[in-house]
């Protein structure tokens with residue numbers, strides 16, 4: 043992406059603030075003119091003092107001159123302060139507004155993306171966060187630079203250069219001749235840093251996602267006493283980052299030295315040439331200071347050129363990643379138009395195959411009929427493809443081949459929000475948002491009253507426990523135990539009250555008493571709804587109207603519990619293993635003693 047393309051991309055975000063921009067530009071022009079007052083005043087002062095000295099005048103005759111100069115410089119400083127304030131304020135205002143617009147756009151965009159986008163390695167949460175933060179930061183810095191540095195400084199330089207040329211062609215030429223040399227060196231510097239910058243970007247992303255992973259795995263790390271090992275891993279990342287940072291600094295210092303040398307050559311040449319012109323009586327002595335100050339106005343922005351380049355390169359490096367996020371059109375969830383009045387939940391899958399974007403073939407030639415109003419169990423060993431199948435039924439992913447219909451209509455024809463409003467899910471581990479218990483349950487129905495919340499919590503066997511907490515429904519939900527959090531998810535489901543329900547090992551993290559209570563309440567919610575349940579728990583499977591047994595992404599067997607049991611196949615194997623793991627013989631023996 044070129045800098046020009048970046049500016050084009052930024053246009054729509056900057057456009058709403060065009061009034062502020064025009065005002066900032068006007069101030070810039072005004073600032074460029076006032077910046078030349080000092081050289082004029084200095085030349086005027088030197089020449090006037092010189093002629094006074096020639097006439098042997100003293101302080102009495104020079105008083106008027108001093109007052110005049112003081113007033114001019116004083117007024118100029120006041121005007122200049124106002125201009126600088128206006129420029130900075132409007133520049134910042136535009137930057138802050140554009141920054142929040144860009145960040146908001148990124149959030150709005152990623153919310154429309156499908157799950158494949160989020161499971162991509164480049165978009166893991168730490169990396170995605172860094173890409174967005176860095177992108178917004180460097181793009182807005184670019185805008186800030188443009189209004190606060192580039193425009194004012196270059197306007198100053200241009201006006202100063204024009205004045206130098208009008209004073210003397212050769213003096214102007216020296217100032218002008220320095221520019222391409224300076225530009226060339228800055229280009230070389232930028233080129234040399236380009237590779238390191240990309241590396242730096244990657245290393246920073248790794249470092250921040252490494253830290254996030256560290257925090258997420260702290261319990262495992264501590265329980266295995268792997269602090270030293272993890273510390274060393276982070277140290278390695280830190281060392282690599284430090285190496286790149288040092289290389290960047292080394293290169294910058296070396297090039298800065300060369301540029302400063304070139305600039306000083308320019309100053310010396312201008313002094314020699316102007317001194318020659320003064321001695322040749324082509325100019326007054328004040329011209330020496332006049333030209334040096336003007337040259338300073340020309341070289342000031344060039345001195346900043348490298349920093350501006352740096353930040354532009356930052357913008358180039360990071361904005362590419364940022365705009366990639368905004369431009370991921372193929373990640374936008376494709377929604378159909380059909381808005382069903384009510385859904386029954388009759389799913390028909392014919393010859394459905396699916397592979398994840400990373401190439402993992404998770405489902406092969408699946409033929410399934412999920413009957414409305416019934417409970418269908420999905421059984422299979424870990425990695426068999428059960429969760430993947432549910433992902434397809436909810437429309438999180440689309441099948442690569444085969445047909446998938448719901449109530450006779452292809453699933454892809456449904457309006458996704460309408461479809462998902464009719465579906466409820468309880469997973470093995472459900473996300474609990476930062477906030478109170480009430481806020482978390484209310485996620486199931488945003489306009490639910492306190493009574494609705496309490497009714498749902500009662501159905502999920504959670505109400506009594508909530509009432510025992512000091513701040514009851516206002517307690518921080520993330521402080522609850524795993525089992526209680528699970529019941530929040532179930533309460534959400536009761537509140538949402540959808541006709542189709544997917545349960546992916548809903549009681550896996552609950553204790554035996556809670557499992558029984560939840561089973562009872564889930565049994566209640568199952569009535570007259572279509573339920574698909576994944577479970578390793580025999581009690582849940584036994585209750586199902588039909589069961590599909592999956593093995594390595596395929597349907598191995600299908601039937602009722604009895605039919606499958608008698609088949610002596612995969613289901614029987616899993617069933618027997620489950621029974622053995624429960625130590626059923628001893629349990630029965632114990633129960634028999636009662």
Ligand SMILES: Nc1ncnc2c1ncn2[C@@H]1O[C@H](COP(=O)(O)OP(=O)(O)OP(=O)(O)O)[C@@H](O)[C@H]1O
Pocket residue numbers: 161398399400402403404422423424425426427428429430431
């Ligand atoms: N987001 C993903 N990207 C790539 N591959 C995935 C993704 N999710 C799952 N897989 C792979 O797809 C296959 C099926 O996984 P899936 O989670 O559907 O199995 P499962 O039967 O639900 O297992 P479990 O009982 O352990 O939850 C596995 O090989 C898994 O590694």
